[in-house]
Amino acid sequence: MAHDEPANKTPARLLIRNIGLLLSGNLEQPILDADTVVAVDGKIAAVGKAKDVDAEGATLIIDARGTTLAPGLIDSHVHPVAGDWTPRQNQIGWIDSYLHGGVTTMISAGEVHTPGRPKDVVGLKAMAIFAQRAFSAFRPGGVRIHAGAPVIEHGMVEEDFKDLAAAGVTMLGEVGLGSVKDGATARQMVAWARKFGIQSTIHTGGPSIPGSSLIDKDIVLAADADIIGHINGGHTALPDDQIVTLCEESSRALEVVHNGNERAALLTLRTATELKQLGRVIVGTDSPAGSGVQPLGILRMISMLSSLGEISAEVAFCFATGNTAKIRQLGCGEIAPDRDATFVMIDKAQHSAGNTVLESIQRGDLPGIGMVIVDGVVSAQRSRNTPPATTSPEIVPGR
Ligand SMILES: [Zn+2]
Numbered sequence: 155m156a157h158d159e160p161a162n163k164t165p166a167r168l169l170i171r172n173i174g175l176l177l178s179g180n181l182e183q184p185i186l187d188a189d190t191v192v193a194v195d196g197k198i199a200a201v202g203k204a205k206d207v208d209a210e211g212a213t214l215i216i217d218a219r220g221t222t223l224a225p226g227l228i229d230s231h232v233h234p235v236a237g238d239w240t241p242r243q244n245q246i247g248w249i250d251s252y253l254h255g256g257v258t259t260m261i262s263a264g265e266v267h268t269p270g271r272p273k274d275v276v277g278l279k280a281m282a283i284f285a286q287r288a289f290s291a292f293r294p295g296g297v298r299i300h301a302g303a304p305v306i307e308h309g310m311v312e313e314d315f316k317d318l319a320a321a322g323v324t325m326l327g328e329v330g331l332g333s334v335k336d337g338a339t340a341r342q343m344v345a346w347a348r349k350f351g352i353q354s355t356i357h358t359g360g361p362s363i364p365g366s367s368l369i370d371k372d373i374v375l376a377a378d379a380d381i382i383g384h385i386n387g388g389h390t391a392l393p394d395d396q397i398v399t400l401c402e403e404s405s406r407a408l409e410v411v412h413n414g415n416e417r418a419a420l421l422t423l424r425t426a427t428e429l430k431q432l433g434r435v436i437v438g439t440d441s442p443a444g445s446g447v448q449p450l451g452i453l454r455m456i457s458m459l460s461s462l463g464e465i466s467a468e469v470a471f472c473f474a475t476g477n478t479a480k481i482r483q484l485g486c487g488e489i490a491p492d493r494d495a496t497f498v499m500i501d502k503a504q505h506s507a508g509n510t511v512l513e514s515i516q517r518g519d520l521p522g523i524g525m526v527i528v529d530g531v532v533s534a535q536r537s538r539n540t541p542p543a544t545t546s547p548e549i550v551p552g553r
Contacts, residue, residue: 168193168495168530169212170547171204174220175511177468179476179488181433184468186489191223193495196529201489215550216532218499221524221543222511225475225487226258226496227452231355231383231411231438234260234285234301235268238294240442242267248442251449253295254539256498258528259486261478262289262301263355263383264327267442273332275314278304283321296528298486303327303355306334312346319350328383330357330369337376344379353482354379355409358400360390363444371396375404381436381481384411388440391418401425407481410473411440412451416458423463432469436478449539453520461518468512495530498523501543522546 169192176186190207192200200207229252235241238249249260265271265285272278286302293299304318305327326347329340344354356379361367371392374382382400385408391397397418401408408426410419426435437459439451448454452474460470479487486494500521501511508514511521522543526534536546 164213165194166196166214166530167212168214168216168527169209170216170218170223170497171209172220173218173223175222176201176489177222177224177471178490179225179472179479180490181469181472181476184472191489193530196495196531198489198491198493198495200491214532216525216547217550218547219545221499221501221545221547222521223489224471224498224500225489226498226526226528227256227474228259228261228478228484228487229257229438229452230261230409230436230478230482231263231440232260233264233267233440233442234262234289234299235265236288237292240267240447241269242442242444243446245442245447248447248449249294249297249299251447251539253297253526253534254523254537255449255451255453256500256523256526257452258297258496258498258526258533259484260297260299261325261438261482262299262303262327263438263440264303264305264331265301266305266327266331273307275307275309278307279314279318282318282323286322296531296533300325305332306340306343307332308334308339310343315343315346315350315352319352323352325352326354328355328357329377329379330373331366335367335369335373337373340373340377340379344377348380353381355381355383357383357388358385359387359392359414362388371399374400378404379406381407381409383409384414384438384440385422386410386414386416386418388414389445391415394418394421397421398425401429406434407436408434409436409438410455410459411438412448412455413440413443413445419459420463423459423465427465433477433480435473436481437474450520453540457515457518457520460516466512467515470515495527497527499525499527499547501545503541504544
């Protein structure tokens with residue numbers, strides 16, 4: 155046993171009480187009839203009514219004061235580079251800012267903004283392994299960044315995917331951002347990746363930055379990547395009929411992003427609703443990008459999809475939590491026993507026209523964040539980025 159882990163270490167027991175509304179993140183039952191959550195050593199142990207839950211021995215008590223508890227938000231599509239810096243807008247501290255937008259988990263769609271990004275096979279593999287290692291060991295504000303997502307290039311062979319998987323790489327960056335832009339090669343490499351347990355995302359739509367190019371529905375269908383990345387374009391969307399075809403003919407995840415075409419995102423949502431396949435819808439920002447960084451991007455997507463897509467706010471939360479966790483096989487994203495004790499606590503923004511927090515979101519407003527908890531530890535209190543919440547939770551003193 156490591157010397158910094160004494161054998162008699164007291165388990166950290168977190169108690170959150172007086173929860174006014176509990177959003178589960180699970181599409182099957184997005185609202186739970188519960189007011190109390192207990193977590194032990196960063197994992198949820200119990201969810202229920204106060205009278206039914208063993209609340210003894212808490213080492214940290216949070217009084218939700220009637221506010222709303224939801225799973226920490228997941229940004230399914232970011233482009234990190236190194237540390238908490240993005241060269242795209244030369245900004246420092248962007249990840250910490252997203253934490254103040256309720257984002258506790260980020261998925262890299264490729265570290266493609268790395269200055270001098272290597273494009274030879276040895277170099278791109280080395281960079282992916284480096285990013286995977288560096289971001290697993292670096293968690294600004296507790297945010298968990300799943301990174302190390304190589305962009306496939308011509309010349310890669312099956313053995314390369316085997317090596318990457320053995321080294322701990324679990325996903326590919328956006329297919330189409332490298333030299334592989336044809337359906338047949340993409341399909342072969344995506345299949346090799348899948349064989350070794352590596353998930354894949356494809357860039358969908360027009361070119362994002364000089365050097366990338368159009369990926370249309372035929373290439374997306376041929377490649378058959380696990381996630382149809384930014385189906386609403388990043389930034390430029392495919393024509394409507396192609397988006398509908400992708401929803402209908404593929405069974406893969408439908409990712410809609412903040413930095414895409416909002417009308418195309420709503421078309422995707424409407425089509426998924428008609429197909430009764432809302433479980434496929436996941437949300438990202440596709441940032442940092444030419445349009446900047448968006449600390450509130452995921453909240454803005456929830457509000458946009460809910461208000462303009464006529465989806466209840468509790469369902470829209472599932473797109474940014476449980477759906478993404480399920481598709482990407484993460485331990486966070488749902489409030490249920492054994493899941494990560496990672497939460498965002500929200501309330502109606504001060505002076506929003508809605509009567510409840512859900513109604514305010516359905517009217518297009520953003521909620522206010524009062525607290526963010528990662529793995530059972532308070533990472534942020536009143537957000538510096540959202541409008542102020544009407545009521546904020548409190549840490550009960552004396553513990
Ligand atoms: Zn893209």
